[in-house]
Amino acid sequence: MIADLDRILISRERIAGRVKEMAKAIAETYAADEAAGLTIVTILSGSLIFLADLIRELPLKMKIGLITVSSYRGETTAPLGARIDRDLNVDVAGRHVLLLDDILDTGGTLRVVRERVAAAGAKSIRTCVLLRKLAKAPADVPAEFVGFDIEDDFVVGYGLDYNDYYRNLPDIGVLRPELYKS
Ligand code: XMP
Numbered sequence: 001m002i003a004d005l006d007r008i009l010i011s012r013e014r015i016a017g018r019v020k021e022m023a024k025a026i027a028e029t030y031a032a033d034e035a036a037g038l039t040i041v042t043i044l045s046g047s048l049i050f051l052a053d054l055i056r057e058l059p060l061k062m063k064i065g066l067i068t069v070s071s072y073r074g075e076t077t078a079p080l081g082a083r084i085d086r087d088l089n090v091d092v093a094g095r096h097v098l099l100l101d102d103i104l105d106t107g108g109t110l111r112v113v114r115e116r117v118a119a120a121g122a123k124s125i126r127t128c129v130l131l132r133k134l135a136k137a138p139a140d141v142p143a144e145f146v147g148f149d150i151e152d153d154f155v156v157g158y159g160l161d162y163n164d165y166y167r168n169l170p171d172i173g174v175l176r177p178e179l180y181k182s
Contacts, residue, residue, distance in 0.1 A: 001166060005173035009155055010148055012170040015130075016053070018147045023057030026128065026145055030060055030096060036123050037095045041065040041088065043113055046102035049159035049167070050130045054100070065090040065097075067116070069109045082108035084116065093121035098145075102160050103131040107141035114141070131155065131172070154180060 030038050042051045044066055055062070068086035097117050101110055110127060117125055128145035133152050137143070154177075156162050157169030162180060166173075 001169060004166070004176055004179055005156075006176045008171045008173045009150065009153070010172040012158075015147075015158060015172065019050070019053050020057050022128065022145050022147060023054055026054075026098065027058055027060055029126070029144075030098075033096065034061060038062040038098060039065050039090060039092050039095045040098045040100050041067060041092065041113065041117060043099065043101045043109060044068045044086075045167070046159045046161065047100050047130075050102055051100055054128075063090060063095075065092060067113055069112060071109050082112045084112060088116060088120065091120070092117055094123050096124045097122040097126070099125065099127045101127070101129045102158075103133070103155070104129040104137050104141065104143055104146075105133050106136055107138040110141050110143075130158070
């Protein structure tokens with residue numbers, strides 16, 4: 001698995017440190033209005049490991065919602081648009097929602113989920129992403145909590161996949177381009 005990487009981009013130690021910092025900022029933001037209730041809407045499957053680590057650093061009463069969105073198809077890394085595959089499994093009406101995604105790339109995924117959550121009557125919507133490809137992220141898809149800004153490389157590990165592989169890598173690495181570019 002490691003042999004398929006061009007390089008490690010973000011070590012597991014740096015991820016752990018940054019996740020703690022993000023949790024602190026998130027806790028401060030939501031502590032003021034705990035009564036309304038917080039739901040973390042997690043975009044599957046890439047955010048699984050991020051979710052597990054982040055929520056254990058968050059001393060807030062919260063619910064977890066899940067939604068599955070597809071943006072990459074099969075053997076290609078080119079975005080083909082985003083589509084909800086499995087709808088949100090909880091009611092978020094009147095609740096604060098924190099959207100959680102592994103990476104903000106072209107913004108298509110978060111745009112679709114934000115629209116869905118807004119239509120469901122959320123009281124507020126904020127976004128938390130572990131990674132952001134700053135050069136590509138569009139202005140209309142804001143993220144209030146960002147772990148790391150990265151270059152436009154295709155990254156895997158810590159939940160992020162290529163063709164459903166590499167999610168179990170504890171670090172985030174850049175995939176060797178010859179493995180996905182024809
Ligand atoms: P968009 O373009 O919709 O992309 O903002 C967000 C979703 O696309 C996937 N994605 C990646 N997955 N390495 C990955 O493993 C990447 O470099 C990458 N860029 C985008 C990811 O599922 C994310 O939720």
